[in-house]
Amino acid sequence: MKTISLLFLFIIFFYGALIAQPIGTQVTYPTLPTQTVTNANVPTAENVLVVYNSGNSTSVEVKNYYVTKRSIPTYNILGISIPSSFTYSTGTVILDQSGELIKNSGTCSESSTEVCDNIAWQFYKDFIQTPIKNYLNTTYNQNGVLLKDAIRYIVLCKGIPHKIRSGHIWIGTYGEWAHRTRINVSVDALLCLLNNNQDIISLYNNPVTPVQPPVGCGIFCNDVIGGNPYNGIDQNFSFDYRFLPNHFETSNGWKLNYLVSRLDGDNINEVKVIIDKSVDADKSGIGEWIIDDDPDWGTLGTFTQAKDQLVAYG
DSSP states (O other): OOOOSSBOOOOGGGGGGGSOOOTTOEEOOOOOOOOOOOOOOOOOGGGEEEEEETTOHHHHHHHHHHHHHHTOOGGGEEEEOOOSEEEETTEEEEEETTTTEEEESSSGGGOSSOBOOSHHHHHHIIIIIHHHHHHHHHOBOTTSOBHHHHOOEEEEETTSOOEEESBOSEETTTTEETTTTTSSEEHHHHHTTTTSSSOGGGGTTOOSSOEEOTTOOGGGGOOSSOSOTTTTTTTTOOSTTOOOTTTSBOTTSOBOOOEEEEEOOSSHHHHHHHHHHHHTOOOSSOOOOOOOOOGGGOOTTHHHHHHHHHHHTO
16 A cells, blocks of 8 residues: 555645535535646656744654655755744734644634634734745745746645634534634645735635535535635546646636645654655555544545545556
């Protein structure tokens, strides 16, 4: 079984589709433009940007181990400094859960009905998105190519926060998921969109996909992004659709800038094992896939479909 070292790919376009939907919910997805082939070459280390937390010793160690194993060029390595807290005019944002969670320091995020303001999102933008975006847009690699055009994949090392919480998981009149309404979101997901002209904060408290609960669609009638243009692409593995920045676009003008992955685990040794196994992958074909699904949550059959497709491919 091939072990993938780039963990936790979260793309915000279809994040809501990956979350279990309430029983009786009818999900409809936006109409997307037809995506054309890229015919891109096989990616190399020059197409990868490695981002680590320069103030976190574990993050530095993961970065050092990975870039050595994968021969990542110096220009493709970026350290960013992330404070443990920062105070805005409307409140203070802190890092919680061992630095993995960005949240408002008040009680709003623990409420069952309240939506916080967007300062946790602002913290993400100020201390994670902006330094990465600035680096990509001002740095050239050894071949004289601007990194924003050369990079396809951003790899985040353990020590970079991976969640933003701006409200409890249940929000609003219809019992909507705060994840589905882009209140609580994945850092990795937002970074996929970092070079769009639109302000990332404009997505705050907007629906992910149109959903019609039994009492009406409520706030889910419109998705300001317009779906995931990379979802379901190349299901037959022709490899004619290898990812390229800004190629895949929604009808609402949002482009998928980068694919974002993460090197993470419970401890540094687990992360190193993941990296080692990806470099020397098991290609015997006799390994096992573990698909963890809870049938009581009703996951639209996606896990069953994934299992059936894997079986079909032998």
